[in-house]
Amino acid sequence: MPDNLSANVSETIQRESMEYDVVIVGAGPSGLSAAIRLKQLGGDDINVVVLEKGSEVGAHILSGAILDPSGLDALVPDWKDKNAPISVEVKEDKFLTLTEKGAKTIPNFIMPPLMNNHGNYIVSMGNVCRWMAEQAEGLGVEIFPGMSCSELVYDDKGAVKGVVAGEFGKGREDSTETPGYEPGMELHGKYVFLCEGARGSLTKQAIEKFDLDADCDVAKYGLGIKEIWDIKPENHEEGKVLHTSGWPVNDNAGGGSFMYHGENNQVYIGYIIDLSYKNPHLYPYMEFQHWKHHPEISKVLEGGKRVSYGARAVTKGGFQSIPKTAFPGGALLGCSAGLVNLPRIKGNHNAMHSGKAAAEAAYEALQAGRSGDELSDYDANLRSGPVGKDLKPVKNVAPLNTRYGAKLGGMMLGGMDMWFATIFRFNLFGTLKHGKTDAAALGDAKDYPVIEYPKPDGVLSFDRLTSVSFSATNHAEEQPCHLKLADADIPITINLPKWAEPAQRYCPAGVYEILEENGEQRFQINAQNCVHCKTCDIKDPSQNINWETPEGGGGPNYPNM
Numbered sequence: 001m002p003d004n005l006s007a008n009v010s011e012t013i014q015r016e017s018m019e020y021d022v023v024i025v026g027a028g029p030s031g032l033s034a035a036i037r038l039k040q041l042g043g044d045d046i047n048v049v050v051l052e053k054g055s056e057v058g059a060h061i062l063s064g065a066i067l068d069p070s071g072l073d074a075l076v077p078d079w080k081d082k083n084a085p086i087s088v089e090v091k092e093d094k095f096l097t098l099t100e101k102g103a104k105t106i107p108n109f110i111m112p113p114l115m116n117n118h119g120n121y122i123v124s125m126g127n128v129c130r131w132m133a134e135q136a137e138g139l140g141v142e143i144f145p146g147m148s149c150s151e152l153v154y155d156d157k158g159a160v161k162g163v164v165a166g167e168f169g170k171g172r173e174d175s176t177e178t179p180g181y182e183p184g185m186e187l188h189g190k191y192v193f194l195c196e197g198a199r200g201s202l203t204k205q206a207i208e209k210f211d212l213d214a215d216c217d218v219a220k221y222g223l224g225i226k227e228i229w230d231i232k233p234e235n236h237e238e239g240k241v242l243h244t245s246g247w248p249v250n251d252n253a254g255g256g257s258f259m260y261h262g263e264n265n266q267v268y269i270g271y272i273i274d275l276s277y278k279n280p281h282l283y284p285y286m287e288f289q290h291w292k293h294h295p296e297i298s299k300v301l302e303g304g305k306r307v308s309y310g311a312r313a314v315t316k317g318g319f320q321s322i323p324k325t326a327f328p329g330g331a332l333l334g335c336s337a338g339l340v341n342l343p344r345i346k347g348n349h350n351a352m353h354s355g356k357a358a359a360e361a362a363y364e365a366l367q368a369g370r371s372g373d374e375l376s377d378y379d380a381n382l383r384s385g386p387v388g389k390d391l392k393p394v395k396n397v398a399p400l401n402t403r404y405g406a407k408l409g410g411m412m413l414g415g416m417d418m419w420f421a422t423i424f425r426f427n428l429f430g431t432l433k434h435g436k437t438d439a440a441a442l443g444d445a446k447d448y449p450v451i452e453y454p455k456p457d458g459v460l461s462f463d464r465l466t467s468v469s470f471s472a473t474n475h476a477e478e479q480p481c482h483l484k485l486a487d488a489d490i491p492i493t494i495n496l497p498k499w500a501e502p503a504q505r506y507c508p509a510g511v512y513e514i515l516e517e518n519g520e521q522r523f524q525i526n527a528q529n530c531v532h533c534k535t536c537d538i539k540d541p542s543q544n545i546n547w548e549t550p551e552g553g554g555g556p557n558y559p560n561m
C-alpha cells in the first residue's frame, strides 16, 4: 500500500482513502491554475491531486473563448516559450445590433475601454486546459480524469476533509449490490478546492452546509450554446471577433451572440441567453439556431460544415453575487464562486487568478502547520485583488439588463455606469440588486405568448438530437439517472399546467420530454443525452431537479470547445 493509502469505513460502504495536502475537484482553468501554483511554491514537499469527471482533461470544457491573458501571465509568465496553444491574437473587434434583416454597428469608441479586446487571444479553452494539465503534471501534480466527485467528506468537527470519487457500477435503482460495483475512494486533503465551474454539484452542497451565500446577492446564470464550424477560407478572417445583440431574442430575454474566427478556418459561434427570462415558451436552443439565418451570420457559414456542438451554463451574478469563498477545510474557485465578467463575457482569466490566489493562501497555511480551517486570506484577496478590480466596474450591467432590457438597461445605462466606474473609480448606480433567482423569474405560461420557431433547415440549423450527436455525449447505460427529481409528480401535476413544463425547451440536449401514453401524460428523462450544462438545476421553476454527478467519463467528449 502506498504511504498515503489507507482503508476507510463510511457508514455501510467500505472505501480506501488517500491523503494529500490539497485535493482539487475539476480540471478547468481554476483548478489547474491552483495545482500549478501549489507545485511552483511547494515543489516535492506538497502533494496535489486533481480529479476530473470528463473522460480526459478538456472533454467537458466549453468556453467562447477570447482569453484575457492576465491570469496566465501572472501564473506562467513564459507561456509563449512553453508552446501554449494561444496564438490567434484578436485583430478586429466588431459589435452589431441586429434586426431581422438588418444590422447596425456600435462604434468601438462608445464602449468603455474595459470592453476592448486588444491584446486578447481567440482560443479553444479545452486545448488550453490540456496544455495546463501537461504543465501541472510536469511539476508533479497527479491528475485523474474519469473521476466524478460525488460526495463531500467531513471530519468530526464538521470541516470538509475530502471527497468521494470514482464510484462505478451502481445499478439503475441506485443499488450497490451489482457485481461490477466499485465504491470509489475517499481522497482526503488538508484543504479541498471546489473548481467545478458554474453550478457545481458539490459546490451547491458546500454553499448550503456552510451558508456561504448568507450575505451576498442571488446567483445568476446564462445558458451558453456553442458550435464550431469549418468555413470556406474566403469567409475566414483569423482574429476577427463579432458580438451581436437584438434579434432574434430581442426583448424576450437578455443575451447575445459571439462569432470568433479561430485558427484552421474555424469559427466558434454561440448564443448566451440570460436564464432570468420570464416567458416559459422561450426555447433558447431554437433562438440560437434561428440566429444563424441572419444575413450577417449566414454569409460567413454558407458552404461550411458544423463540426461540434455543446452547451454550458455561465455565471453572471458578478461581484455582488460572490458567496463567501472560504469554508472550514476548503474554498470555492473560478465559476464555482461565479467570477465571470458579464459584459466582457470573460471568466477564464478570473478563474486563473482565483486559482493562483487560493494556492498561495493554502501554501502559507500549510507552511504554518494549519489544516482544515478557513482560508480567509483567499476570500479577501478575491474581493480586493485582480478579480475584484475586474468585476466591480461592471457590477450593475446584469441588474440593469434585467430591469430595463438589453438596449436601455444593459447597453445604455450599463455603459454609462461602466464609463463612470472607469473614470471616477466608483459606480454611478452604487450596487444594484439582481432581484429574483432565475427559477423564480419564470412567469406563468398563460400570461405569455407562445413563440413560433421556424423548422431547422438541416444546412445552417439543426434539430436538437442531431446536434447532441456533435457533442459525442455518452453515459454508461446501467447507472442511476443522475437527474434526480425531488418529487416525481411535479413535472406533470405542477410544471405542465403552470409553466407548460419549460424543461422541454430550456434543455439544450432534449433530455426532458412529455410523452402521451394511453391518454396519460408522462415525464421522460433521457439522461444519456445530458451535456452537463446544469440549466435544469438552475431554471426548473419548482427547483425539483437536482443534477448529480453521473459515473466518471460520462457526458460530452468535446474535442476543442
Ligand SMILES: Cc1cc2nc3c(=O)[nH]c(=O)nc-3n(C[C@H](O)[C@H](O)[C@H](O)COP(=O)(O)OP(=O)(O)OC[C@H]3O[C@@H](n4cnc5c(N)ncnc54)[C@H](O)[C@@H]3O)c2cc1C
Pocket (backbone or CB within 6 Å): 025, 026, 027, 028, 029, 030, 031, 051, 052, 053, 054, 058, 060, 061, 062, 063, 064, 065, 066, 067, 068, 125, 147, 148, 149, 150, 195, 196, 197, 198, 200, 201, 202, 223, 224, 225, 226, 270, 272, 311, 312, 313, 314, 333, 334, 335, 336, 339, 340, 345, 346, 347, 348, 349, 351, 549
Ligand atoms: C458559452 C460560453 C462562452 C464563454 N466565453 C468566454 C470567453 O470568451 N472568455 C472567457 O474568459 N470566458 C468565457 N466563458 C466563461 C468561462 O468559460 C468560465 O469562466 C470558465 O470556464 C470557468 O473556469 P472554471 O475552472 O471555474 O470552471 P470550468 O471551466 O467549468 O471547469 C470545471 C471542470 O470541473 C469538472 N467538474 C465539475 N464538477 C465535477 C465533479 N463533481 N467531479 C469532477 N469533476 C468535476 C468539469 O468537468 C470541468 O472540467 C464562457 C462560458 C460559456 C459557457
Ligand code: SF4
Pocket (backbone or CB within 6 Å): 483, 506, 507, 508, 509, 510, 511, 529, 530, 531, 532, 533, 534, 535, 536, 537, 547
Ligand atoms: S439535462 Fe440539465 S444539465 Fe443535462 S443538458 Fe439538459 S439542461 Fe443541461
